Amino acid sequence: MKEAFAALVRRSGLDAALRFLVARRRVTIVVYHDPDPDVLRRHLAWYARRYSFTTLDAVADAMDSGRWDTLPRYPLVVTLDDGHLGNAKLEPLFHEYGVRPTMYLCSRIVGTARPYWWQTAAADRIGPEALKIVPDAERRRRLAEAGDDPDRDARGPRQALSWDEARAMAGVYDYGGHTRHHPILLQCDDRTAAEEIGLCKTEIEDALHRPCAHFAYTNGDFGEREVALIRASGYRTARSIEPGWNGPNADPFRLKAFPVSDDVPVDWLAVQITGIPSWARKLKTLLRGRGAGTAPAYPEPASALGGRG
Numbered sequence: 001m002k003e004a005f006a007a008l009v010r011r012s013g014l015d016a017a018l019r020f021l022v023a024r025r026r027v028t029i030v031v032y033h034d035p036d037p038d039v040l041r042r043h044l045a046w047y048a049r050r051y052s053f054t055t056l057d058a059v060a061d062a063m064d065s066g067r068w069d070t071l072p073r074y075p076l077v078v079t080l081d082d083g084h085l086g087n088a089k090l091e092p093l094f095h096e097y098g099v100r101p102t103m104y105l106c107s108r109i110v111g112t113a114r115p116y117w118w119q120t121a122a123a124d125r126i127g128p129e130a131l132k133i134v135p136d137a138e139r140r141r142r143l144a145e146a147g148d149d150p151d152r153d154a155r156g157p158r159q160a161l162s163w164d165e166a167r168a169m170a171g172v173y174d175y176g177g178h179t180r181h182h183p184i185l186l187q188c189d190d191r192t193a194a195e196e197i198g199l200c201k202t203e204i205e206d207a208l209h210r211p212c213a214h215f216a217y218t219n220g221d222f223g224e225r226e227v228a229l230i231r232a233s234g235y236r237t238a239r240s241i242e243p244g245w246n247g248p249n250a251d252p253f254r255l256k257a258f259p260v261s262d263d264v265p266v267d268w269l270a271v272q273i274t275g276i277p278s279w280a281r282k283l284k285t286l287l288r289g290r291g292a293g294t295a296p297a298y299p300e301p302a303s304a305l306g307g308r309g
């Protein structure tokens with residue numbers, strides 16, 4: 001079914017038409033988590049034939065100056081969320097393709113043996129989605145009670161990069177903030193939300209001795225409070241996972257992006273970054289009368305994020 005849909009979109013030329021009409025002068029941002037190097041190599045080769053890689057700093061500069069013409073045609077920014085240990089293996093690939101991605105780090109998980117809470121046995125048992133809809137203190141309590149306290153070392157192998165590893169790769173990656181502990185910000189009280197956003201920036205800057213200018217919302221969830229905190233903390237941009245492209249009038253604190261499944265075949269990748277699967281899902285939700293916008297629409301909720309943030 002998915003293959004047939006992918007073939008239909010590609011044979012119709014819709015993906016190429018959207019690229020020509022929409023993506024030529026607007027920034028496409030793609031979101032990865034922990035892709036396998038072989039899969040990512042195929043993706044980068046595919047992008048390289050159709051887009052020009054650029055950086056989030058270049059996009060922020062163009063937004064600040066109003067000089068959108070400083071960006072290349074078909075600009076594309078690669079981003080990676082969380083700071084997964086596996087990202088260290090991608091460094092040579094990004095080097096080879098001349099890509100400078102932004103990796104968004106959780107400042108109290110990177111450099112520790114703590115787990116990504118949704119990748120624990122406790123979260124598996126309870127269900128990551130159930131943990132995303134309760135107040136933050138309750139999420140922590142339930143995980144701790146189930147045997148995977150998010151503030152303690154993981155029971156299995158280390159999941160995140162160390163600070164030394166991150167520093168060693170600063171020639172390839174720009175580093176941004178992705179909170180301290182990866183809570184759902186909308187479930188945090190005011191003080192916790194302020195710390196998760198503001199201290200994340202200073203902790204990353206202290207550890208890496210370089211500016212942390214960009215932020216990515218955990219699970220893509222945010223409201224006016226989060227935007228205000230990000231602005232006040234001095235970040236230049238914040239990236240959501242609302243599907244879409246970013247033009248000269250885009251809000252730098254609500255950048256749109258296409259989440260890409262870490263293991264997606266290139267045929268389906270081409271479809272994912274048309275936004276069609278996300279918009280089709282939104283429309284379906286709307287027609288069912290549940291109202292759009294109540295939950296972020298992912299291209300493939302089951303596998304695109306796989307319970308990841």
Ligand SMILES: [Zn+2]
Pocket residue numbers: 081082178182218219308309
């Ligand atoms: Zn995340």
